[in-house]
Amino acid sequence: MKIAMKIAASLLVATSAAVLSGFGASAQETVKIGILQSYSGITSLGGQQTDSTVKLFMQKYGDTAGGKKIELVRRDTTGPNPEVAKRLVQEVVTREKVQVLIGPDYTPNTLAAAPILMEAKVPSFVTGAATTGIVGEKSKYSTRTFFAVPxxxxxxxxxxxxxxxxxxxxxxxxxxxxxxxxxxxxxxxxxxxxxxxxxxxxxxxxxxxxxxxxxxxxxxxxxxxxxxxxxxxxxxxxxxxxxxxxxxxxxxxxxxxxxxxxxxxxxxxxxxxxxxxxxIYSTQHDSALNKEFVKDYVALNGAKPRIGWGAIATWDAMRMTYDALNAQAGAKFDPDKFAAFIHGRTFESPRGPITIDKANGDIVQNIYxxxxxxxxxxxxxxxxxxxxxxxxx
Amino acid sequence: MSSILTVLFNGVAYGFLLFIMSVGLSVTLGMMNFVNLAQASFSMFGGYVKVTAMQSFGVPFLASLPIVFIVIGALSIVVERLIFRHFYNTDDLTQVLLTIGLVFMSIAIATYAWGGTYQRIDMPSWLTGQRDVLGLTLETYRIFLIAIGAAMAIILVLGLERTQLGAMVRACVDNRRVAGACGLNTELIFALTFAIGGGLAGLGGALSANLLGLDPNFPLRYLVYLLIIVSVGGMGTISGTLIAGLALGIADVMGKYYFPQFGGFVIYVLTVACMLWRPHGLLGRQT
CATH class of the missing domain: 3.40.50.2300 (Response regulator)
Incomplete structure (x- = not known):
């Protein structure tokens, strides 16, 4: 009986190992994007909006960029909660091995995350914190797509x-x-x-x-x-x-x-x-790009809740992630090249033209x-x- | 001079708003001696019932108020029968933990049912804007709040503190076994009082939603104000709740006008001072 069990167990291990390695050989390279937003409690609207936007972007532009399959790792920051944010950043960086991070939201969370992201060389997007001096000053891999208070x-x-x-x-x-x-x-x-x-x-x-x-x-x-x-x-x-x-x-x-x-x-x-x-953004902004964005967003996610600034900040973060991955197609993911590609970049967003500062990674944009x-x-x-x-x- | 009178009027109106919001809690906590923090959730659901009645069923504003009272009253009987009645004899901490858990559940339920965003609150045009009264320009809705708050206070003081029902409730609270032995149906009386408390809380939510905003976080945001008013007023007294509401309302508005740098601080200082001076509240009975 005991021997039978042992044989069965080793067979199981052997086959699963074979299956896993088989998958490993045939699967294309993946890039893991971490999404750290609040999905619960009173601030849950932020996470909902981020998800709606990511879903729309991936529906439109596919789930591969630069030949790499995009995999999402979502975690709930629960609101402005730096202890939770820090633990989650550690988790997604060390265990999940995310290579790009959207979030975390809020200034205290952003500050708690920055040292880890800097050390682990993980490019990140600030999509929901507006305090000055929390982008390039804290992690040279970070980029702001939101706005700064001034x-x-x-x-x-x-x-x-x-x-x-x-x-x-x-x-x-x-x-x-x-x-x-x-x-x-x-x-x-x-x-x-x-x-x-x-x-x-x-x-x-x-x-x-x-x-x-x-x-x-x-x-x-x-x-x-x-x-x-x-x-x-x-x-x-x-x-x-x-x-x-x-x-x-x-x-x-x-x-x-x-x-x-x-x-x-x-x-x-x-x-x-x-x-x-x-x-920084109104759904009424008069440009072809914005009209298309609003139409697609409403078609996929419904008219309510209405599109807020978090959506546009996420959209631009996804846009830059895909562009940067396409730019290093065929090569192994390189965080330094990724950040260098984005910083200094000017492009047309549904909100209007925006520029990412070359030295700082912070945002320069039209204010309406x-x-x-x-x-x-x-x-x-x-x-x-x-x-x-x-x-x- | 006119600005002082306007500020005073606004303070009185805010006082009545605080009274309307906390009187439901005053009934359950004060008269029944049951610490029901979920009273704030009943307020929130009152607001949602009003919004749903007005927007989905086209019920006019005034007609929506009795609907709110009945629906939330019925809801609180259900909750009382299912949950609360098993906890009448437990200590305060158990009741607090139980009901704060219910508050969190109510937040999740409201988010699921109505979404996480703030609700649009439509007000009839006759209740918006300002009216000229005795040379002062006063907000129409605040005049309405004072009128309805005063009416509620009179009905409750006469009804619950001066009638046989009120006496029966107090008898049940003071000694349930003896009250039962005297032939009172204590279960029915408790359920009924609970329904009145819950209905009043619902009404408070419906009347304040347009000033305070209505979203699933409503109960947690305003719970502390309810507790302040009820404890400053004193347990078991409707008139105490009214006096506390008015005093703190006037002090708050006056404080914000004359000493804006201390802003919202005034209401808390007064609460602490009052609790030191009279630990059982302004009109509270020593128990």
């Missing part, structure tokens, strides 16, 4: 002053990116010789805005600049600006594109109408001034002006 915060100051809105009130969320944005905007406002009518830092857990609204109204500013994180604060402040009558009093409402993000602008409703924001309008009964960010090739500093 890109969105600075241009509105010049735009406001040019339109005669010289006295500007600044309201930001009271956390690190909010403080950064406040600094960049106020500096740019001074450079454009506008004046600061007042400023407010609003706590990130804040269900009630009326006290702030009255204060802004008392300051009698020409315009109000808002920076809020994506989520209920943006909805709350835009509704409060409208409900309190502040907007009707004639003050111009401006902000970074987060406050009118397509994924929840319908929840803000008509209160969002007329809001002027800076943005948009106004919320109703297009065919749907609230949209309509591009009305653009600032060309805005840098990341």
């Amino acid at each position: 890109q969105l915060c600075k241009p509105l100051a010049a735009y406001a002053v040019k339109n005669g809105w010289k006295r500007v009130f600044v309201a930001v969320a009271d956390f690190a990116p909010g403080h950064d944005c406040e600094k960049y905007f106020i500096e740019a406002l001074k450079d454009a010789s506008g004046t600061l009518a007042g400023n407010l830092r609003i706590p990130v857990a804040n269900p009630e805005f009326s006290g702030y609204m009255q204060r802004i109204r008392d300051a009698k500013a020409d315009a109000l600049f808002i920076f809020m994180p994506i989520g209920e604060l943006s909805i709350g402040i835009l509704r409060a600006v409208n409900d309190s009558g502040l907007k009707a009093s004639g003050i111009k409402i401006m902000g970074t594109g987060d406050i009118t993000d397509e994924t929840y602008i319908d929840a803000v409703g008509d209160a969002a109408l007329g809001t002027i924001t800076t943005g 001034i948009r106004r919320v309008d109703k297009v065919n009964g749907v609230l949209q960010n309509v591009e009305i002006e653009s600032f060309k090739d805005v840098g990341f500093k």
